[in-house]
Amino acid sequence: MSVNTVSSLGIYYPGNSILHRMQARTKLLVMVCILVAYYIADRRVWHFTPYIVMGLLTVGAVWISGVSFRHMWQRMWLLILLAVIGAVPTAFIPDNPADHPVLTMGPLPVTYGLLRNTLLIYGAAFFVYFVVFLLPLERIRRMRQRRWFRMLRFFLVLLAIVDLAVLFLIRRMPDSGIFPVGPIIATQQSIWYLMDFFVIFLVLYALALLLTMTTTPVALIEGLTMLLSPLRRLKLPVDDFALMTLIALRFIPTLIEEGEQLIKAQTARGASLSRGSLRDRFSSIAAMFTPFLQGALRRAADLATALDARGYEVENRRTSLHETSLHLLDYTVLVTVVLLLVVSLVV
Amino acid sequence: MALQKQALVNVKLTIERGSCAAIIGVTGSGKSTLVQHLNGLLQPTSGTVIVDGVDVGAKGADLFRLRQRVGMLFQFPEAQLFERTVYADVAFGPKRMQLGKHEIRARVLGALDAVGLPPKEFAQRSPFELSGGQMRRVALAGVLAMTPIILVLDEPTTGLDAGGRAEFYYYLQRIQQEQGVTIVLVSHDMTEVAALADTIFVMHNGHLVMQGRPRAIFSQGELLRKYGLAEPPLSTLLTQLRQQGVAIPEDTFTIDEAFTVLTSHQRRTN
Numbered sequence: 035m036s037v038n039t040v041s042s043l044g045i046y047y048p049g050n051s052i053l054h055r056m057q058a059r060t061k062l063l064v065m066v067c068i069l070v071a072y073y074i075a076d077r078r079v080w081h082f083t084p085y086i087v088m089g090l091l092t093v094g095a096v097w098i099s100g101v102s103f104r105h106m107w108q109r110m111w112l113l114i115l116l117a118v119i120g121a122v123p124t125a126f127i128p129d130n131p132a133d134h135p136v137l138t139m140g141p142l143p144v145t146y147g148l149l150r151n152t153l154l155i156y157g158a159a160f161f162v163y164f165v166v167f168l169l170p171l172e173r174i175r176r177m178r179q180r181r182w183f184r185m186l187r188f189f190l191v192l193l194a195i196v197d198l199a200v201l202f203l204i205r206r207m208p209d210s211g212i213f214p215v216g217p218i219i220a221t222q223q224s225i226w227y228l229m230d231f232f233v234i235f236l237v238l239y240a241l242a243l244l245l246t247m248t249t250t251p252v253a254l255i256e257g258l259t260m261l262l263s264p265l266r267r268l269k270l271p272v273d274d275f276a277l278m279t280l281i282a283l284r285f286i287p288t289l290i291e292e293g294e295q296l297i298k299a300q301t302a303r304g305a306s307l308s309r310g311s312l313r314d315r316f317s318s319i320a321a322m323f324t325p326f327l328q329g330a331l332r333r334a335a336d337l338a339t340a341l342d343a344r345g346y347e348v349e350n351r352r353t354s355l356h357e358t359s360l361h362l363l364d365y366t367v368l369v370t371v372v373l374l375l376v377v378s379l380v381v
Numbered sequence: 382m383a384l385q386k387q388a389l390v391n392v393k394l395t396i397e398r399g400s401c402a403a404i405i406g407v408t409g410s411g412k413s414t415l416v417q418h419l420n421g422l423l424q425p426t427s428g429t430v431i432v433d434g435v436d437v438g439a440k441g442a443d444l445f446r447l448r449q450r451v452g453m454l455f456q457f458p459e460a461q462l463f464e465r466t467v468y469a470d471v472a473f474g475p476k477r478m479q480l481g482k483h484e485i486r487a488r489v490l491g492a493l494d495a496v497g498l499p500p501k502e503f504a505q506r507s508p509f510e511l512s513g514g515q516m517r518r519v520a521l522a523g524v525l526a527m528t529p530i531i532l533v534l535d536e537p538t539t540g541l542d543a544g545g546r547a548e549f550y551y552y553l554q555r556i557q558q559e560q561g562v563t564i565v566l567v568s569h570d571m572t573e574v575a576a577l578a579d580t581i582f583v584m585h586n587g588h589l590v591m592q593g594r595p596r597a598i599f600s601q602g603e604l605l606r607k608y609g610l611a612e613p614p615l616s617t618l619l620t621q622l623r624q625q626g627v628a629i630p631e632d633t634f635t636i637d638e639a640f641t642v643l644t645s646h647q648r649r650t651n
Binding site for chain 1: 417420422441445448449451452453455456458460461462463473474476477478523524527
């Protein structure tokens with residue numbers, strides 16, 4: 035992933051859509067509603083309506099916000115990929131053995147002889163492949179510098195290590211012995227959980243992205259503080275929390291910019307994460323990370339001084355710059371969303 | 382997306398080997414973007430950049446080697462220091478070039494000497510206990526130790542006091558004369574630009590709007606002000622004198638020249 039795709043993650047995009055005009059509180063409340071609806075919907079297996087409604091709400095929100103679907107995809111593909119990788123195995127772990135199985139695979143009876151042969155063939159293939167790429171040919175050398183190739187090589191090396199380890203472990207086993215694979219069982223419930231986890235994960239992530247993309251950090255934190263203000267009665271430090279969150283959000287772009295600048299500066303001095311020995315690479319990481327950390331600490335100290343200099347006090351209650359009440363738009367959106375969710379849960 | 386814009390439009394320029402080129406312009410005019418193309422930190426979306434015979438944008442260009450020949454110093458370069466001692470920090474670049482121990486040592490000591498920080502006194506100190514100006518010169522030494530043939534400096538003296546600036550430019554000039562390095566300087570400081578540069582390029586809104594020798598550029602004060610810049614104080618003074626009827630030749634540029642012209646003028650009026 036290049037630096038640019040990271041830097042635009044969740045940063046405010048100026049605009050004038052309905053989503054931009056809504057109060058931050060409303061957007062937060064909508065998210066809370068969806069979360070509550072999810073916990074209720076979760077109980078009823080094979081009841082899809084709430085999930086379809088949540089999905090449609092999310093797609094609708096993206097559409098209204100004016101953020102193009104391509105940009106959303108750019109910010110989400112990595113997470114979707116990770117979610118898929120993480121989710122698929124969960125479908126095969128039945129947490130209730132009495133549950134109705136949908137799919138049963140195996141157990142597959144594999145003989146040790148077959149296993150050993152397969153491993154040997156892979157090992158040989160890997161060896162040939164590796165030797166070929168060590169040949170000093172210009173074409174091959176150019177191919178070796180490609181990124182996907184380096185990634186592929188990494189996985190192949192991992193596989194080769196596993197291959198050798200397994201070969202070593204089964205070295206004493208008789209060829210005719212049976213190595214059982216499976217059985218792999220997917221039950222109705224586990225598949226339901228997979229679906230339900232997947233949908234809510236994506237919906238919440240997309241909504242959170244939209245929230246930060248259509249709300250300025252200041253408005254977001256003020257909205258959050260207002261929602262949390264009842265907690266002041268319990269002597270919880272709501273305002274301090276607000277200030278800390280605000281500063282953290284505010285500094286993300288600054289720190290990213292500083293980091294980019296440092297990466298450039300050290301790259302110009304020959305630092306490189308993809309070149310040289312392991313030791314070189316570690317020293318390159320240090321060259322980028324150490325000054326970054328120092329800069330962040332220095333900045334924090336400066337900020338603390340600035341806050342003191344302006345007479346900031348922890349004890350006092352502050353008023354808000356953008357104090358605004360909810361408008362017709364906010365009430366409409368809230369009522370619509372709640373109605374839709376309730377109906378979808380009941381139907 | 383609305384937040385992205387084309388940073389450089391139709392820029393065509395040539396910088397001569399061994400010269401000192403200055404790039405000036407207001408903030409956001411594309412200066413920094415332009416110079417970051419010179420060692421491949423950025424690559425042109427269209428068009429070509431050729432540095433020391435290497436096409437930077439070409440596929441398979443060896444940017445790692447190019448970066449050793451094109452040294453680059455960013456704004457606030459003291460922020461990039463990170464090692465425990467000045468010596469180790471300056472040695473970072475040469476080490477990454479896979480040089481031998483003795484070669485590295487010679488280069489580090491040479492570079493520290495060149496920027497006026499005697500190694501005996503400074504090499505084993507922590508870079509963080511130095512003054513701002515000294516830290517910048519350590520950063521400069523870190524780039525010099527890689528013996529670049531082109532040195533790109535992006536506003537290297539921002540935030541330094543007058544003494545620090547003067548020192549920095551003194552050593553820079555010495556390095557240029559002794560090592561014959563080509564210097565590309567991005568700056569806001571017109572007086573220094575006027576003193577150092579052989580050629581000046583003026584950037585405005587991503588366009589290259591003026592180029593020429595400092596004399597020619599700074600005699601066009603009107604045009605410069607249109608681009609949000611100002612000529613050096615001396616040029617302003619001469620313009621005002623001309624408006625009051627003092628005959629001063631258009632190509633008067635240095636303090637010495639101005640002095641000669643004004644004394645002869647004084648003699649004539651007396």
